Amino acid sequence: MDLYDNANLQGLLRRDLHTPLYHQLRQLLREQIQRGELRDGQQLPREEDLAKRLGISRVTVRLALAELAEEGLLVRQRGRGTRITSGRSRNPGHAGPPPLRSPLYELIDNLDTLADNTQVRLLSYQRIPPPEPVRQAFNLPADEALVSCVRVRSRHGQTFGYYSSWTRTRHPDFNAEQLARQSRIDLFRQCGLPIVRVEQKISALRVDPVPAIYLQMQPGQAVMTLERRSFDRDDQLLDLLEIQYRPDQLRYQMRLDHTPDPMESSA
Known part of the structure; x- marks a missing residue:
């Protein structure tokens, strides 16, 4: 399933779990990038569009994308949006949550x-x-x-x-x-x-x-x-x-x- 080919994705993230929503979204996107479902160079929707599809706040989306960019899996450019890169995580052996x-x-x-x-x-x-x-x-x-x-x-x-x-x-x-x-x-x-x-x-x-x-x-x-x-x-x-x-x-x-x-x- 390509996350971005679905118009309504509400309910995909679990609010009844202890895991924060931004962490769930980050993990979901990371897995799709690693499986090739989100391809190198693919442009992602705007933050507000993705937030609406998922039924979450734009801030939650922004935080998840920012951490994926820090890992080297996304490139974010002002005025040009966000796209997938083929780079692997910068810290694959990192233990525990990042700051x-x-x-x-x-x-x-x-x-x-x-x-x-x-x-x-x-x-x-x-x-x-x-x-x-x-x-x-x-x-x-x-x-x-x-x-x-x-x-x-x-x-x-x-x-x-x-x-x-x-x-x-x-x-x-x-x-x-x-x-x-x-x-x-x-x-x-x-x-x-x-x-x-x-x-x-x-x-x-x-x-x-x-x-x-x-x-x-x-x-x-x-x-x-x-x-x-x-x-x-x-x-x-x-x-x-x-x-x-x-x-x-x-x-x-x-x-x-x-x-x-x-x-x-x-x-």
């Missing part, structure tokens, strides 16, 4: 990708006045409370992220029960908390003792730390999130495209 790649562009789609393909566990939930540095960041009165929660995120049974967040909301649905069973980005949508601007800062720091326990690291080891500030329509800080990532389990990447100056092309 999860998380592009800095298309951030909201990226948050959905993490939610779809990883597991989260809520460690604590409180509605309390924040410490002074956080209060100043939100520009709050001294006695106003924020939602504080701590979570860990895992993939294939390995905890790779320790999440500590403060959120400005009084919505009753933004509670421990909801946070324990769905992603925060989905809960933001459900509670009508629009994110219109995001600022991110990535640093290399030493892991704190408590996160080190969950990340299975030694206190003081190098850890990738991300601070994400999300703002609402009034440009007020809505959410302050700090994440400590195992650097061997998650990699951030970004793509920069150069748009030639008209004067360059005419020179």
Whole structure:
């Protein structure tokens, strides 16, 4: 069966399995390439078309194709689409899953990708006045409370992220029960908390003792730390999130495209 000769492929991927959908799609495409069902040089449909046929998100398709491209089985060119190559996997002897790649562009789609393909566990939930540095960041009165929660995120049974967040909301649905069973980005949508601007800062720091326990690291080891500030329509800080990532389990990447100056092309 050639995956791309079928108009409706919904149900081909199994949502009832623990295996993430992007991993299932990557494996399916890899097998078809190796069997010759997808031929060298064959052009693939657009991401949105394939996502529609499979009944999954475009982000899930993009993640699967990106990892196949990293293995050398696909070539992706901006404006030209994606095509099959005859090259074999670059790391045929690689054991275990590759690091999860998380592009800095298309951030909201990226948050959905993490939610779809990883597991989260809520460690604590409180509605309390924040410490002074956080209060100043939100520009709050001294006695106003924020939602504080701590979570860990895992993939294939390995905890790779320790999440500590403060959120400005009084919505009753933004509670421990909801946070324990769905992603925060989905809960933001459900509670009508629009994110219109995001600022991110990535640093290399030493892991704190408590996160080190969950990340299975030694206190003081190098850890990738991300601070994400999300703002609402009034440009007020809505959410302050700090994440400590195992650097061997998650990699951030970004793509920069150069748009030639008209004067360059005419020179």
